[in-house]
Amino acid sequence: MKILAFGKIAEIIGKPQLEVDDFPTTEILLGYLHQQYPALKNHKFSIAVNKKQVNGNAPIALGAEVALLPPFSGG
Amino acid sequence: MEKTRTPKNIFVEGAIAPEKIAKSIANHSSNTAIGGHSIFLGQVRADEKEGGHVRAIEYTAYEDMALQQAFEIREAVFAKYPLTCMHIYHSLGEVKTGEICLFVFTSSKHRKAAIDACEELVERIKKELPIWGKEILDNEQSEWKVNT
Numbered sequence: 001m002k003i004l005a006f007g008k009i010a011e012i013i014g015k016p017q018l019e020v021d022d023f024p025t026t027e028i029l030l031g032y033l034h035q036q037y038p039a040l041k042n043h044k045f046s047i048a049v050n051k052k053q054v055n056g057n058a059p060i061a062l063g064a065e066v067a068l069l070p071p072f073s074g075g
Numbered sequence: 076m077e078k079t080r081t082p083k084n085i086f087v088e089g090a091i092a093p094e095k096i097a098k099s100i101a102n103h104s105s106n107t108a109i110g111g112h113s114i115f116l117g118q119v120r121a122d123e124k125e126g127g128h129v130r131a132i133e134y135t136a137y138e139d140m141a142l143q144q145a146f147e148i149r150e151a152v153f154a155k156y157p158l159t160c161m162h163i164y165h166s167l168g169e170v171k172t173g174e175i176c177l178f179v180f181t182s183s184k185h186r187k188a189a190i191d192a193c194e195e196l197v198e199r200i201k202k203e204l205p206i207w208g209k210e211i212l213d214n215e216q217s218e219w220k221v222n223t
Contacts, residue, residue: 006137008219048137048205067137069205071222072204074177074204074207075176075177075201
């Protein structure tokens with residue numbers, strides 16, 4: 001699956017896009033990300049699945065577009 | 076006839092030129108049902124930071140999501156207020172201090188709807204659109220902007 005990262009989170013990961021194995025839920029995905037990129041634990045971000053922000057542990061459908069979104073700062 | 080609205084591009088590369096704003100105002104002169112316009116312009120501020128001053132903000136966005144989200148906000152605000160027109164523009168890329176990075180323009184028959192809708196749009200744009208500003212300092216260091 002494809003994971004998009006933005007802003008500070010993309011800087012921590014070191015690239016704007018990751019290709020990883022499929023994860024069934026956002027909680028399992030988070031566990032993987034925290035293990036691979038421990039610095040993420042110190043930063044706030046939300047997760048969008050198919051361009052919609054999700055709360056708590058949400059399912060990730062096969063082929064979904066997942067994005068890691070630090071706090072918005074437009075305007 | 077009810078007009079079907081579809082997502083519009085809100086993004087402008089670089090600063091929003093004052094001429095674009097003037098032209099946008101002029102474009103409404105033919106719509107004589109309008110009695111009031113409300114305009115919000117966001118301008119990049121030279122904040123003082125540790126080690127320097129902000130000289131520009133570089134904007135990036137999750138564009139597909141931002142356009143979808145902007146469309147939903149637009150529909151909700153149109154449903155809530157009796158507006159004639161609504162325009163939203165946000166910069167991407169580098170915008171220098173003193174330049175315009177956000178342009179929100181609402182028009183209605185009477186002033187109150189335009190003013191209230193404009194304020195609500197600005198608040199929702201800042202809070203709900205996946206856009207990020209990176210403040211570039213005059214010592215060439217940078218830090219991610221935090222909205223208050």
